[in-house]
Amino acid sequence: MILKIVVLAKQVPDTRNVGKDAMTPEGTVNRSALPAIFNPEDLNALEQALRLKDLNPGSTVTMLTMGPPRAADIIREGLFRGADNGYLLTDRAFAGADTLATSYALATAIKKIGQPDIIIGGRQAIDGDTAQVGPQVAEKLGLTQITYAEEILKCENGRITVRRHIDGGVETVEGPLPIVITVNGSAAPCRPRNAKLVMKYKKALVPLEMPAEGLPYAEEYKNKPYLTLNQWSTADIDADLQQCGLSGSPTKVKSVENIVFQAKESKTLTASDQDIDNLMKELLANHTIG
Amino acid sequence: MNNVFVYCEIEGTKVAEVSQELLTKGRKLANQLGVSLEAICAGYNIKGKVESQVLPFGVDKLHLFDAEGLFPYTSKPHTSILVNLFKQEKPQICLMGATVIGRDLGPRVSSALTSGLTADCTALEIGPHDDKKAGVHYDNLLYQIRPAFGGNIVATIVNPEHRPQMATVRSGVMKMEVLDPNYKGEVIVHDVAKFVPDTDYVVKVIERHVEAAKNNLKGAPIIVAGGYGVGSREGFGLLYDLAKELHAEVGASRAAVDAGFCEHDMQIGQTGVTVRPKVYIACGISGAIQHIAGMKESGIIISVNSDPNAPINTIADYVITGTVEEVLPKMIKYYKANSK
Numbered sequence: 001m002i003l004k005i006v007v008l009a010k011q012v013p014d015t016r017n018v019g020k021d022a023m024t025p026e027g028t029v030n031r032s033a034l035p036a037i038f039n040p041e042d043l044n045a046l047e048q049a050l051r052l053k054d055l056n057p058g059s060t061v062t063m064l065t066m067g068p069p070r071a072a073d074i075i076r077e078g079l080f081r082g083a084d085n086g087y088l089l090t091d092r093a094f095a096g097a098d099t100l101a102t103s104y105a106l107a108t109a110i111k112k113i114g115q116p117d118i119i120i121g122g123r124q125a126i127d128g129d130t131a132q133v134g135p136q137v138a139e140k141l142g143l144t145q146i147t148y149a150e151e152i153l154k155c156e157n158g159r160i161t162v163r164r165h166i167d168g169g170v171e172t173v174e175g176p177l178p179i180v181i182t183v184n185g186s187a188a189p190c191r192p193r194n195a196k197l198v199m200k201y202k203k204a205l206v207p208l209e210m211p212a213e214g215l216p217y218a219e220e221y222k223n224k225p226y227l228t229l230n231q232w233s234t235a236d237i238d239a240d241l242q243q244c245g246l247s248g249s250p251t252k253v254k255s256v257e258n259i260v261f262q263a264k265e266s267k268t269l270t271a272s273d274q275d276i277d278n279l280m281k282e283l284l285a286n287h288t289i290g
Numbered sequence: 291m292n293n294v295f296v297y298c299e300i301e302g303t304k305v306a307e308v309s310q311e312l313l314t315k316g317r318k319l320a321n322q323l324g325v326s327l328e329a330i331c332a333g334y335n336i337k338g339k340v341e342s343q344v345l346p347f348g349v350d351k352l353h354l355f356d357a358e359g360l361f362p363y364t365s366k367p368h369t370s371i372l373v374n375l376f377k378q379e380k381p382q383i384c385l386m387g388a389t390v391i392g393r394d395l396g397p398r399v400s401s402a403l404t405s406g407l408t409a410d411c412t413a414l415e416i417g418p419h420d421d422k423k424a425g426v427h428y429d430n431l432l433y434q435i436r437p438a439f440g441g442n443i444v445a446t447i448v449n450p451e452h453r454p455q456m457a458t459v460r461s462g463v464m465k466m467e468v469l470d471p472n473y474k475g476e477v478i479v480h481d482v483a484k485f486v487p488d489t490d491y492v493v494k495v496i497e498r499h500v501e502a503a504k505n506n507l508k509g510a511p512i513i514v515a516g517g518y519g520v521g522s523r524e525g526f527g528l529l530y531d532l533a534k535e536l537h538a539e540v541g542a543s544r545a546a547v548d549a550g551f552c553e554h555d556m557q558i559g560q561t562g563v564t565v566r567p568k569v570y571i572a573c574g575i576s577g578a579i580q581h582i583a584g585m586k587e588s589g590i591i592i593s594v595n596s597d598p599n600a601p602i603n604t605i606a607d608y609v610i611t612g613t614v615e616e617v618l619p620k621m622i623k624y625y626k627a628n629s630k
Binding site for chain 1: 362364365366369389390391393394395396397398400401402404405406407408409410419421433434438439443444445446447448449450451452492493494495496497498499500501502503512536554555561568569589590591592598603604605606607608609610611612613616617620621624625627628629
């Protein structure tokens with residue numbers, strides 16, 4: 001069957017590789033010191049979407065992301081790997097959104113795109129680790145959901161079968177389309193970029209990325225409409241501003257602290273036989289071990 | 291009205307430990323606020339089986355939902371139960387485990403009720419809050435405290451205007467304590483059909499395979515844990531050797547799990563299990579705050595690390611500067627030599 005698939009993806013700071021300069025002396029996050037990457041589990045989700053497209057010719061994969069203009073990287077990355085098109089939600093009014101305000105914006109954009117058969121994204125993003133946006137988008141669209149998916153086993157006759165991770169095991173579930181699926185990091189990794197697609201889309205930009213003085217190859221952008229990526233503001237998706245950004249976020253950050261653990265008086269030892277022999281004697285003598 | 295609610299997760303007829311930990315915490319929060327503690331159990335053939343696992347934690351009211359289709363868990367029916375019950379009962383706080391189920395259910399409920407939800411809290415407290423911009427003062431808000439941004443900072447989150455204030459908490463973070471084995475709480479058996487429309491039963495569980503946890507990290511008196519510095523899956527063999535001698539369990543940091551050195555269920559830290567062993571031997575673990583959040587209450591901490599400036603060393607009682615390959619065989623050797 002021909003499927004309309006939307007992939008939810010987020011550009012995140014690479015919190016897994018936090019260097020010493022990632023925090024300012026005041027204890028705030030130095031975002032510019034962290035490279036921006038494609039959220040890892042969203043790549044697992046993209047792969048599942050592309051596999052469905054491969055198995056169901058005529059299907060389309062649409063990238064949807066929200067962020068500053070540079071988050072257009074997410075759409076380009078998707079196009080390089082086989083997605084058909086994409087939308088960037090970008091507006092100051094989206095800033096400061098918690099998961100609920102984010103899911104409102106995404107759900108509203110999805111309605112604007114036109115209800116897809118499958119909305120698929122990573123289980124969670126590495127900058128927040130909340131795993132909330134997928135289920136919240138599902139609820140806002142009135143759809144059911146399958147979270148922690150590891151593999152889509154079957155998709156036919158309007159139903160989808162998915163193997164998912166659960167605490168202490170796995171289960172196989174079947175649900176009706178349309179549906180929201182979130183994909184676990186244990187799913188298959190994403191395929192690499194396709195060289196031909198990189199050539200085709202490498203110059204693709206959202207309007208906000210285009211220099212004010214005009215593009216050097218304006219003619220090319222005119223002839224190849226796919227080089228101009230879709231960019232939507234709150235007005236473009238008819239969003240209720242009360243539900244966007246900070247004002248649409250029930251959770252407020254009261255305070256943020258750098259954690260300082262109570263430093264202990266520690267005994268420093270070398271790896272020498274004598275030091276370790278003494279340590280073991282001490283721990284055995286005071287019944288810490290043994 | 292205005293009470294503290296805990297959603298209890300049930301496997302068959304067994305209430306999850308994390309839910310009992312949250313009931314213990316919920317009781318304390320309810321005392322502090324001067325309100326009741328209420329629990330929700332939803333499953334199939336659970337009536338007469340779950341009450342004794344729930345009420346002793348000081349539950350004043352247990353809402354029981356027993357119907358075919360409520361086990362195994364699927365998203366929509368359990369969401370409808372919570373959403374419709376909360377519309378009637380208007381709780382001020384709702385806690386659930388940061389498990390696969392809690393993290394599937396919590397966001398849906400929070401979206402339906404437009405209430406805030408904070409995931410993976412490591413501490414919950416009650417306190418005042420001033421919104422300086424709006425000039426509003428709030429008393430008795432739930433402080434939802436969690437590491438954020440890859441564990442480099444700790445954030446305190448509040449939901450000033452929206453109810454319930456919802457939070458998920460990982461297994462082992464809160465301590466479990468029976469308040470009174472004979473605690474008298476009311477049990478209300480609800481008519482499930484009044485809460486869950488038939489159209490909610492849309493996802494079918496075709497096959498399900500659950501194994502009891504392979505390790506006993508939460509209850510282990512001694513833990514040998516490995517990090518990225520262990521270097522490989524094979525490198526973990528040394529940790530198992532030492533653990534065997536010490537009758538210890540083997541755990542891991544997220545970095546080691548992500549690198550594929552060991553199984554996911556061995557992860558200790560904010561997004562894994564929280565442990566409080568008598569002795570914690572950290573091997574090649576640098577000590578990201580998320581990891582430390584899950585083991586800092588250990589009795590004695592021994593850090594084996596080739597980097598003398600590894601962050602974990604600041605909270606260690608013993609710091610051994612050396613590689614895991616070098617130090618662990620010596621620990622085994624001299625443990626054997628001295629324990630005889």
